[in-house]
Amino acid sequence: MQNEKVLVNEKAAQPAPSTSGKVVYLTFDDGPSELTNQFLDVLKEKGVKSTFFMQGRNLEREKLHSVVKRASLEGHYIGGHSMTHVYKTLYEEGQFVNEMKQTLSLIRDITGKSPHLVRPPYGSAPGLANKKIRDQLAEAKIKVWDWTIDSNDWNLSGRPQEILTTIKNTTKRKTEVVLLHEKPQTLKVLPDIIDFYKKQGYTFGVYDDVKHFPLNFTKDERL
Template sequence: MNFFKKHNRMIAIITVILLCSTALLLLNIDLNASKPAVTNKKIENPEKPVTPTQSDQTKKSESQKVVYLTFDDGPSKLTENYLDLLKEHNIKATFFMIGKNMQDPAYQQNMKRAIDEGHYIGAHSMTHDNTKLYKKKQFLSEMDETISFIQDITGKSPKLVRPPYGSAPGLNNKGVRDQIAQKGLKVWDWTIDSYDWRLKGKPKQIIENVKQHTSKKVEVVLLHETPQTLEVLPEIIKFYKDEGYEFGVYNESEHFVCNFQKDNRL
């Protein structure tokens, strides 16, 4: 009898253990089913998608040195020579042209060529006359007329203008600047004055002026369509290449403020 009692007791114990194990196994399966699946895929924030490419571009733009070569007072008999030289060096530039010069049909073809080759033409007034532009307050009307000439000849209607003799003191009048801003026009002066216009017969001094005043990551160089400037332009280009600058051309969608009035609207 004792044998059978012990045998039955062992069977009962084993049965209880098996039931408990089965219950625990079923409970574990249920808990795992309620957990979300874990994957190795990174969950990205859709509100701030920052890619390595964008980051690299930002770093590049912050460290990049850019020079904008700008040429005033065209079109002229030298415009073609300037375009030839710039094409030879694969450089795009920004030209500020005078309306009265555009009326000469002999110059109009080179205006079209400048646009076709990727240069930018901005307005530099009709007359370049200090009295008419500022004392008689004809600045805006002259710029409008010049822009119309550019559009008629090239098909482009620029938004950028350069005030003859600079925006200071020319545009000290805030009322005039208000009108310029309301029309959506932008104003560029310069960061470096080469003084090339008064250095006839002294072309080497033009280069020295440029070198001495180059110090910023972004420079806007004031040049003119003169024989002495054309003579030393290859040396100016070489200087900036040696200094690690890239050559920029004005882009309306990437406008930055460059006016002596420090008016952020222009």
């Protein structure tokens, strides 16, 4: 969240029920970054695939293209997280769809893959309350994912164990989508997060465009 106030953190979207046991999707916002390689190292060591939501202004940094390609080649899904991450620009000035299209285009240019999933900065509520924006998304066949668990990791610098405690206290569904960020404190506690879910009997899911299920606070089934 780029150390900005979270506008939606008290509610959880409701995913489709799992048909094959408990599944957790670890999702990482705001990359790519200088930490992405280290996140990938941990995920590789633990045998876990995840979903990254990357920002266009970071994707434009050529020196980070190699890590984006690495993430894609290692089986992680890379979705869009806007170009600017600026609430006013995205929602009040109506640039959400345009920015997401630009971001997805950058991902395609770097990885050769064509993702359709995005995560709205600050969550789809209240940002996507405007049906006009949702209509544009549906027409563009862009899907939206929020989360079921907000780890609040962006706001817990130097307090990695609090991230783990938050996750433990809010894990209660058969299908969980955990909001995380590419932050030092998150990287430090990531092995413990993975171990926790393994002990709880969860398998680790990675987003698949073909197997999409709605997960947005606006409860728009088209997205």
